[in-house]
Amino acid sequence: MKNRIVVVSIFIVTVFVMSCKNNKKEEILKTSEIVKFNTYHKDVTFMKDYTSIIELSDASGKSKVAIAAALQGRVMTSSAFGNEGRSYGWINKELFKSKDTLEHINVFGGEERFWLGPEGGQYSIFFKKGDEFTLENWYTPRLIDLEHFDVEKQSTSNVVFTKKASLKNYSGFQFDMGIEREISILSKEAISQELGIYALGNNIKAVAYQTKNTLTNLGDADWKKETGLLSIWLLGMYNHSPNTTIMIPYISGEVSELGIPVNDTYFGKVPADRLVVKDAIIYFSGDGKYRSKIGLSPMRAKDVAGSYDSKNGILTIVKYNKPEKVTDYVNSMWEIQDEPFAGDVINAYNDGEPSPGEKPLGPFYELETSSSAMSLKVGESGTHIQLTCHLEGSEEDLNPIIKKVFGVNSSAIKNAFK
Numbered sequence: 001m002k003n004r005i006v007v008v009s010i011f012i013v014t015v016f017v018m019s020c021k022n023n024k025k026e027e028i029l030k031t032s033e034i035v036k037f038n039t040y041h042k043d044v045t046f047m048k049d050y051t052s053i054i055e056l057s058d059a060s061g062k063s064k065v066a067i068a069a070a071l072q073g074r075v076m077t078s079s080a081f082g083n084e085g086r087s088y089g090w091i092n093k094e095l096f097k098s099k100d101t102l103e104h105i106n107v108f109g110g111e112e113r114f115w116l117g118p119e120g121g122q123y124s125i126f127f128k129k130g131d132e133f134t135l136e137n138w139y140t141p142r143l144i145d146l147e148h149f150d151v152e153k154q155s156t157s158n159v160v161f162t163k164k165a166s167l168k169n170y171s172g173f174q175f176d177m178g179i180e181r182e183i184s185i186l187s188k189e190a191i192s193q194e195l196g197i198y199a200l201g202n203n204i205k206a207v208a209y210q211t212k213n214t215l216t217n218l219g220d221a222d223w224k225k226e227t228g229l230l231s232i233w234l235l236g237m238y239n240h241s242p243n244t245t246i247m248i249p250y251i252s253g254e255v256s257e258l259g260i261p262v263n264d265t266y267f268g269k270v271p272a273d274r275l276v277v278k279d280a281i282i283y284f285s286g287d288g289k290y291r292s293k294i295g296l297s298p299m300r301a302k303d304v305a306g307s308y309d310s311k312n313g314i315l316t317i318v319k320y321n322k323p324e325k326v327t328d329y330v331n332s333m334w335e336i337q338d339e340p341f342a343g344d345v346i347n348a349y350n351d352g353e354p355s356p357g358e359k360p361l362g363p364f365y366e367l368e369t370s371s372s373a374m375s376l377k378v379g380e381s382g383t384h385i386q387l388t389c390h391l392e393g394s395e396e397d398l399n400p401i402i403k404k405v406f407g408v409n410s411s412a413i414k415n416a417f418k
Contacts, residue, residue: 037239037312040064040079043087047076050096056157056185056209063207065185068110073149073161073181075112080205080392088207088316088390090237090364105140107361112388114181114213115144115233116167117370119332121340123228124170133334141167149181158184164218173227176219182212186387194387195317197404203397208389215383217376225341229373231330232384236318237364240288243311244365245413246348247406248282250300258299263344266293274350276416281408283416284348288363291352295344298327298372304405305346305367308398310414314390315398317405320369321385328373341373 044066047053053076056065064079066089077089089111096108119126120133131137149161163179186208188200200206213232217223223230250261262282264270270292274285284294286307303322308315322345329343349366353359371384391398399410 038087039083040066040077040085040087041083043077043089043091044083046093047091047096050099054151054154054159056159056183058157058185058187058207062205063185063187065183065207065209067159067183068108069151069161070148071108071110072114072144072147072163073159073183074108074110074114075183075209075211075388076108076110078111078207078209078388078390080207080390085205085207086312086314086392088238088314090239090362092362101146104135104138106145109237109362109364111236111238112209112211112386113144113235113237114179114211115235116141116215117231117233117332118228118330118340118343120334121331121337122171123173123330123340124332125167125230127170129170129172138334143167149179152180158182167230169228171228174219175223175230176217177230178216178218180212180214180216183209184212185209186389191389194319195389195401195405197401200391200401201393201397204391204393206389206391208387210385210387213371213384213386214381215374215376216381217378220378222378223374223376225328225373225375229328229330229341229375231343231373232371232382233368234320234370234384234386235366235368236388237362237366238286238307238316240286240351240363240365241309241312242287242289243414244286244307244309245416246282246284246286246305246307246350246365246367247408247413248284248294248296248305248346248348249280249302249406250282250296251302252280259297261296261300263295263297264292266295267291270294273417278416281406283413284350285417286348286350286365288350288360288365289352290350291354291360293347293349295348296346297342298322298329298345301345305348305369306406307365307367308402308410308413310395310410312392313394313398314392315402316367317387317389317391318367318369319387319389321383323372326372328375329370330373343370343373345370 079085347368374382
């Protein structure tokens with residue numbers, strides 16, 4: 001893609017100079033800027049060749065969200081400036097083009113996908129009973145990988161999906177469940193309220209959507225710790241850049257009381273030049289150049305995470321409904337666990353080469369949140385709500401919002417790894 005961009009840019013400039021030397025230099029820059037990022041319209045048009053896409057928009061028509069019912073009501077991408085705005089979600093176009101399905105997982109991308117946990121352990125839903133916890137035995141359940149969710153109702157700004165399903169965990173317990181996933185696009189006024197700020201300036205482009213995700217126990221047995229519990233797990237895949245930094249505020253306090261601030265050993269310890277733990281905030285690189293993952297426990301996590309692309313002026317904010325005084329979260333480590341309900345609440349992932357010379361999945365970066373472990377009696381329901389917001393503007397316009405939401409300024413983020 002980079003080679004194509006270079007060739008197109010050289011062609012544009014060459015023709016331009018030959019045909020009209022007196023035109024302004026700014027027009028050249030404007031022309032070449034068009035090919036620097038995928039527009040929302042381009043990405044949505046591409047996906048419509050392979051799957052049905054539901055689009056939501058606000059009253060202005062500027063904020064747009066594209067959703068795939070065939071991929072569990074997945075938010076594939078969004079825009080803060082209509083069809084010609086930047087496409088924020090990472091989309092695996094190579095997999096779409098192949099028209100193939102893979103055995104273990106189908107990474108179609110998308111900036112918020114509905115998953116369930118736990119991934120590993122004695123209550124895993126990704127491994128069959130008795131299998132070793134190896135990559136060869138790891139399979140994403142079709143329910144959260146390839147199955148279609150039904151459209152219950154739909155309007156221009158809201159859509160509700162439903163699904164009835166069954167899953168059996170590693171210990172042999174069967175979960176019979178109902179799933180409801182409601183997605184709503186927010187107005188600028190609603191975004192301001194959710195972020196706790198007075199108003200979004202006219203110079204800021206904005207798109208935000210909220211998803212309300214509910215599990216209901218439809219079986220004839222209660223869901224108990226002794227037989228395993230499920231959690232709702234939402235994962236967002238976004239386009240990386242060399243200037244993207246992930247920010248996660250955390251609860252300060254002694255390690256003896258709250259545990260370590262961050263778990264950074266998922267794929268081996270994260271190097272110090274890619275993960276910086278400051279007072280009350282964690283900085284993690286989202287450059288797509290080094291495969292790594294971090295997580296925060298319920299004792300450390302707050303209700304927000306985000307990222308800032310300082311070069312392109314993109315602030316992404318993810319907020320969720322973190323219940324107070326709840327510490328039971330499913331553990332996804334690939335092993336028989338001593339503490340199966342000592343899992344993380346917030347995760348962040350940076351893609352890169354799995355090993356030197358090996359092709360990365362994307363690259364992209366991820367922000368993830370999980371519900372608590374859902375101990376549900378027959379007929380009971382549990383809900384996990386998440387807000388995803390993209391704001392695009394100048395550093396001057398975004399800085400007050402960064403300070404309000406994350407407690408630091410834009411300069412601190414830009415210099416986090418220096």
